[in-house]
Amino acid sequence: MNGPAGIGEGRGFLILRRDGVLWGIDNAAVAGLTRRAGGFLVDIGGQLLAADDILCVVDGLKVWPVAPAVRRFCPDVAAGAAGMAVHGEQPLLLVDPRRPPRLLWLEEGEGIDGEGRE
Amino acid sequence: MIPQATKGAGAETSRGGLSTGSHLLVQAGEYVCALPLVSVRRVLRSLPVHPLPGSAPELEGLAEFGGEPLPILNLARMVNAAPGANPAYPVTIVVWTGPSDARELMGLAADAALEVVDVPPGSVVTGGGGGAMGDGGFLLGEAPVAGKVVRVINLEALGQER
Numbered sequence: 001m002n003g004p005a006g007i008g009e010g011r012g013f014l015i016l017r018r019d020g021v022l023w024g025i026d027n028a029a030v031a032g033l034t035r036r037a038g039g040f041l042v043d044i045g046g047q048l049l050a051a052d053d054i055l056c057v058v059d060g061l062k063v064w065p066v067a068p069a070v071r072r073f074c075p076d077v078a079a080g081a082a083g084m085a086v087h088g089e090q091p092l093l094l095v096d097p098r099r100p101p102r103l104l105w106l107e108e109g110e111g112i113d114g115e116g117r118e
Numbered sequence: 119m120i121p122q123a124t125k126g127a128g129a130e131t132s133r134g135g136l137s138t139g140s141h142l143l144v145q146a147g148e149y150v151c152a153l154p155l156v157s158v159r160r161v162l163r164s165l166p167v168h169p170l171p172g173s174a175p176e177l178e179g180l181a182e183f184g185g186e187p188l189p190i191l192n193l194a195r196m197v198n199a200a201p202g203a204n205p206a207y208p209v210t211i212v213v214w215t216g217p218s219d220a221r222e223l224m225g226l227a228a229d230a231a232l233e234v235v236d237v238p239p240g241s242v243v244t245g246g247g248g249g250a251m252g253d254g255g256f257l258l259g260e261a262p263v264a265g266k267v268v269r270v271i272n273l274e275a276l277g278q279e280r
Contacts, residue, residue: 019171020168020169020171021168021170021171022168062185062186064186064187067187067189067222067224068216068222069177069189069191069222069224069276070170070173070177070180070189072177073173073174073176073177073191074170074172074173074174074177076172077170077171077172077173084180084187085187086182086185086186086187089182090168090182091168091180091181091182091187091188092187093180103171103172
């Protein structure tokens with residue numbers, strides 16, 4: 001694989017899980033975090049994303065470009081991903097905050113009531 | 119099983135090294151596929167895979183290899199092979215794909231790694247069937263090896279976006 005596209009030294013990434021997939025969001029893009037029934041809401045500047053779980057915040061992820069195989073065989077995910085990385089021994093995808101992946105969108109019927117943590 | 123040594127019948131040149139036609143034979147469903155050995159980086163016991171919702175069946179998901187995220191493709195699906203018996207020792211073949219100046223690491227999930235053989239370029243019959251998902255050149259052709267037909271894989275074509 002080509003080398004990492006960038007090393008996010010000094011940058012924090014919020015690591016979350018949604019439908020079994022790990023995602024990372026650049027901390028700078030996160031405006032707020034709210035607990036809700038069954039998970040969390042992540043506000044990325046006006047758009048709310050749904051997470052089943054928030055794992056941690058990590059620094060300095062090595063970021064690789066989204067693999068051609070992912071673009072080819074999983075275009076919906078690739079369209080909303082800004083890169084790939086590894087946290088611990090688990091691969092993850094990085095959210096493109098300008099067009100977050102559909103998998104993270106709030107589904108109809110998913111409540112947004114909860115306790116604020118902003 | 120994983121071959122103990124990366125050499126097999128016919129794979130050696132007269133000087134004892136591997137030839138440019140050296141290929142790793144792997145079982146993928148009911149097919150035997152030949153991967154160019156020069157593009158094979160490692161053969162591992164099947165890596166844990168994290169599926170991506172909504173992906174095509176060819177993409178099993180993502181794994182971690184050497185600290186890098188690695189997409190894992192199902193080789194049997196890629197060549198439209200019927201499923202075989204439950205593999206006793208499934209493997210992940212880590213390969214280089216794409217052109218040499220922009221190669222990418224990728225994992226191929228297969229039922230077993232078999233042996234290394236020589237597949238001379240002249241023995242490959244191109245344009246044959248198989249037609250893996252309209253295959254985009256991924257299936258180079260078929261070649262006879264020890265009386266059996268193997269599907270010869272073009273890993274350079276695999277790494278290119280279509």
